[in-house]
Amino acid sequence: MTEDDAIDVLICGAGAAGLTLAIDLARRGVSFRLIEKMDDPFRGSRGKGIQPRTLEVFEDLGIVDKIAASGGYYPHQREYRGDGSMRDVALVEACEPVPSEPYGVPLLVPQFLTERAMRERLAELGHAPEFGCALVAFEQDGQGVTARLANGGEEQTIRASYLIGTDGGRSFVRQALAVGFPGKTLGVRAIVADVTLTGLSRDVWHRFNEGSMETQISFCPLTEKGSFQMQGPVPLEGDIDLSAEGLTALTAERTGRTDILIQSVSWASAFNMNARLADSYRVGRVFLAGDAAHTHPPTGGQGLNTSVQDAYNLGWKQAAVLSGAPETLLDSYEEERRPVAASMLGLATRLLEDMKRGEIRRGREVRQLDIGYLGSSLSLEDPQRQARIVAGNRAPDALLKGAAGQPARLFDLFKGPHWTLLEFEVETVGLQPRKGLHIQSIGQGGDLIDNKNQFRDTYEVASGDRILVRPDGYVGAIVSQGDVAALEAYLHDVGLKTGAAARR
Numbered sequence: 001m002t003e004d005d006a007i008d009v010l011i012c013g014a015g016a017a018g019l020t021l022a023i024d025l026a027r028r029g030v031s032f033r034l035i036e037k038m039d040d041p042f043r044g045s046r047g048k049g050i051q052p053r054t055l056e057v058f059e060d061l062g063i064v065d066k067i068a069a070s071g072g073y074y075p076h077q078r079e080y081r082g083d084g085s086m087r088d089v090a091l092v093e094a095c096e097p098v099p100s101e102p103y104g105v106p107l108l109v110p111q112f113l114t115e116r117a118m119r120e121r122l123a124e125l126g127h128a129p130e131f132g133c134a135l136v137a138f139e140q141d142g143q144g145v146t147a148r149l150a151n152g153g154e155e156q157t158i159r160a161s162y163l164i165g166t167d168g169g170r171s172f173v174r175q176a177l178a179v180g181f182p183g184k185t186l187g188v189r190a191i192v193a194d195v196t197l198t199g200l201s202r203d204v205w206h207r208f209n210e211g212s213m214e215t216q217i218s219f220c221p222l223t224e225k226g227s228f229q230m231q232g233p234v235p236l237e238g239d240i241d242l243s244a245e246g247l248t249a250l251t252a253e254r255t256g257r258t259d260i261l262i263q264s265v266s267w268a269s270a271f272n273m274n275a276r277l278a279d280s281y282r283v284g285r286v287f288l289a290g291d292a293a294h295t296h297p298p299t300g301g302q303g304l305n306t307s308v309q310d311a312y313n314l315g316w317k318q319a320a321v322l323s324g325a326p327e328t329l330l331d332s333y334e335e336e337r338r339p340v341a342a343s344m345l346g347l348a349t350r351l352l353e354d355m356k357r358g359e360i361r362r363g364r365e366v367r368q369l370d371i372g373y374l375g376s377s378l379s380l381e382d383p384q385r386q387a388r389i390v391a392g393n394r395a396p397d398a399l400l401k402g403a404a405g406q407p408a409r410l411f412d413l414f415k416g417p418h419w420t421l422l423e424f425e426v427e428t429v430g431l432q433p434r435k436g437l438h439i440q441s442i443g444q445g446g447d448l449i450d451n452k453n454q455f456r457d458t459y460e461v462a463s464g465d466r467i468l469v470r471p472d473g474y475v476g477a478i479v480s481q482g483d484v485a486a487l488e489a490y491l492h493d494v495g496l497k498t499g500a501a502a503r504r
């Protein structure tokens with residue numbers, strides 16, 4: 001093993017979580033390798049719902065428009081009833097974008113297209129996943145992780161400061177750590193397949209026998225090459241014929257129609273639904289994220305989105321520690337993300353029960369905009385607030401005007417790997433500038449003018465308030481005008497020590 005083999009982070013698994021983490025580390029200048037034991041990228045539509053909060057993350061990572069161009073909005077669902085009647089219903093509750101929440105509803109994007117856009121962004125940053133490269137063993141000590149990799153019949157030993165397991169529900173990393181994965185099998189087995197077919201229109205999501213776990217089957221139109229995602233529960237035991245002929249026969253049996261013909265199958269899977277949560281997200285210098293840490297039933301479209309949020313939470317913390325922040329900062333990853341996954345498991349399981357009863361409408365609860373880290377060790381308020389936005393909440397967007405007269409968005413100010421300090425009508429001496437912190441003054445004579453009072457009303461701020469926004473878009477601290485010392489201590493604890501200015 002040579003110096004060239006040493007890296008900061010080894011990421012095992014190049015799905016949505018691994019790609020998110022890789023993009024975030026790449027833009028922070030952290031050295032890493034992203035390995036994937038599969039020979040090629042995943043090619044199925046499986047995790048096709050992109051929730052509004054994830055769209056905000058993708059905006060920060062520079063891929064939201066490419067993702068949106070790859071998909072579209074959820075179509076209405078057409079329910080076919082046993083008496084031959086049908087009705088069209090909205091699957092997703094309508095919600096118009098507002099300045100504080102610029103993405104109102106989820107998008108429907110096949111997972112392989114989402115991951116393709118992420119790989120393209122990673123390539124722009126000078127990196128790529130290593131396919132056909134498997135982690136076969138690792139051991140750790142107080143300074144790092146020694147990992148053995150296998151690729152094309154050859155083995156290599158490398159040294160990394162940290163190892164991140166984003167390698168799915170059957171995670172090798174989790175099993176090697178002997179981390180428990182308790183939960184339950186939910187007693188539902190289902191098929192999901194990407195197919196081309198004839199006999200159905202592409203303007204609605206076709207669903208037959210809603211509410212029956214024996215005969216239900218559905219066909220959701222996808223954007224790619226006129227394909228559909230076919231879904232339906234199947235018996236818990238026995239082989240399932242996933243060929244075009246087998247799926248055509250299953251369709252005829254469940255719909256009573258012979259005009260729906262499956263022409264081709266590009267990807268198909270039969271799987272048992274589980275709800276499981278890892279006992280721990282961290283063992284020393286090894287971390288779990290995404291499906292390696294939690295597995296959900298697909299109802300509500302939470303799995304991929306929760307995985308992206310895991311990586312988005314972890315990336316900036318790893319970069320900060322590698323740059324000199326206290327190692328204890330990494331403890332906040334499990335502290336913040338594991339309760340979120342537990343909540344999402346409960347939500348997805350409840351939505352599965354709703355689906356069994358034929359209730360499929362999805363509201364605000366699936367959009368992940370209300371997830372926060374209230375009570376986190378990284379949340380500071382001085383004094384305590386009674387307001388809509390408190391430390392630990394997602395930091396909303398708002399429309400402002402720059403001092404030069406051009407429109408400005410808070411999200412544009414947040415974009416990038418830095419922290420952002422918003423000072424509202426502050427008159428006292430400010431904080432010492434430092435690398436990694438962008439300071440924005442809002443109010444008369446400031447960099448930004450709250451000409452429509454959107455910032456003041458959304459954040460419920462008073463003159464002199466300072467709001468510190470973390471690199472992942474959550475409010476880290478809110479302090480009043482006289483509490484600069486508390487904020488200075490907070491910044492020191494997360495690795496933002498005084499130094500060169502990063503003001504714009």
